[in-house]
Amino acid sequence: QLQLQESGPGLVRPSETLSLTCTVSGGSITNSGSYWSWVRQPPGKGLEYIETISYSGNTYYNPSLKSRVAISVDTSKNQFSLKLTSVTAADTAVYYCARLITGGCFDYWGRGALVTVSS
Amino acid sequence: QTVLTQEPSFSVSPGGAVTLTCGLSSGSVSTNHYPSWYQQTPGQAPRSLIYNTNIRSSGVPDRFSGSILGNKAALTISGAQADDESDYFCALSMGSGMYVFGTGTTVTVL
Numbered sequence: 001q002l003q004l005q006e007s008g009p010g011l012v013r014p015s016e017t018l019s020l021t022c023t024v025s026g027g028s029i030t031n032s033g034s035y036w037s038w039v040r041q042p043p044g045k046g047l048e049y050i051e052t053i054s055y056s057g058n059t060y061y062n063p064s065l066k067s068r069v070a071i072s073v074d075t076s077k078n079q080f081s082l083k084l085t086s087v088t089a090a091d092t093a094v095y096y097c098a099r100l101i102t103g104g105c106f107d108y109w110g111r112g113a114l115v116t117v118s119s
Numbered sequence: 120q121t122v123l124t125q126e127p128s129f130s131v132s133p134g135g136a137v138t139l140t141c142g143l144s145s146g147s148v149s150t151n152h153y154p155s156w157y158q159q160t161p162g163q164a165p166r167s168l169i170y171n172t173n174i175r176s177s178g179v180p181d182r183f184s185g186s187i188l189g190n191k192a193a194l195t196i197s198g199a200q201a202d203d204e205s206d207y208f209c210a211l212s213m214g215s216g217m218y219v220f221g222t223g224t225t226v227t228v229l
Contacts, residue, residue: 004130039220047157047165047220060216066121098166104153104212105170107177112164 002027004097006113012091013119018084022097022110029078036073036080036101040093041112049091052100053080063089087117121145123209123221130227131199139189141209141221147190152211154192156185159206168207169194194225204228 008020022036029036038050052060053071061069065084073080084091094112101107122144125162128185131137141148148154150172152185156164167176169185174193184185 047210048221049210049218049220052216052218062217100218103171103174104155104158104166104210104218105174105176106155106165106210107167107170109164109166 002099002108004095004099004108004110006110008113009112010056010116012087012115012117014088014117015086017094018087018091018115018117019081020077020095020097020113020115021081024078024080024099029073029080030075032111033102034113036092036100037100038071038082039096039106039107041096042090042093050082050084050095091115094115121213121219123211123219123224125207125209125221125224127222128225128227128228130229131196131203133199133201133228135199136195136197137199137226138188138193139207139209139224140188140193141211141225142191143211148211150187152192152213154185154187155195156183156192156212157208157210158203161209162203170187171207199226199228201228 003025005023012018029035035052037052051071068085070083094114096112097110098106124142133165155170156168173185184195186193207224
């Protein structure tokens with residue numbers, strides 16, 4: 001059974017960079033047809049798509065966040081990572097990593113990591 | 120900016136049926152958008168229910184079904200049960216690797 005787990009600081013100061021890592025277990029990040037995504041959810045609000053990466057490094061971004069985000073993959077560690085720069089309070093959210101498969105399905109999700117932006 | 124609009128809330132009786140919809144701010148939803156649906160209970164990660172319009176994810180009961188109704192994507196819950204009480208989100212593929220999630224619908228079973 002595939003499992004995803006987010007890790008990283010729970011508190012980030014305004015204007016700094018938010019960094020999170022997702023560790024994939026129970027399967028390989030290089031599986032054909034698998035793409036690796038970040039989705040976030042501000043407290044009490046809906047889901048917002050952030051970005052996706054393939055194991056080969058192809059990337060796809062939400063245009064509204066593209067100027068501030070970067071995604072990378074480390075196949076040797078079965079991990080992928082998110083960096084979001086110049087954060088503000090509006091970036092406070094639960095950040096989920098998820099697998100995206102052909103057919104547009106986010107089929108496996110991590111439990112989520114709450115990141116609060118505050119001084 | 121693309122907005123996917125869902126009904127804010129629905130109430131359904133146990134054993135009853137309810138259809139949730141997902142509409143685009145501009146244009147019609149089609150199978151080319153690969154509509155998907157997710158269920159989320161408080162404090163939990165979303166769970167995949169339906170993808171590619173009408174394919175049930177692994178382990179999802181057949182009382183959940185997806186379709187296109189008119190110009191919207193739709194999720195129907197038939198024979199509602201108490202543990203169907205959740206938030207439901209739709210998502211569409213907008214092309215070029217971009218996805219958009221809907222505003223969400225809270226379903227109450229009572």
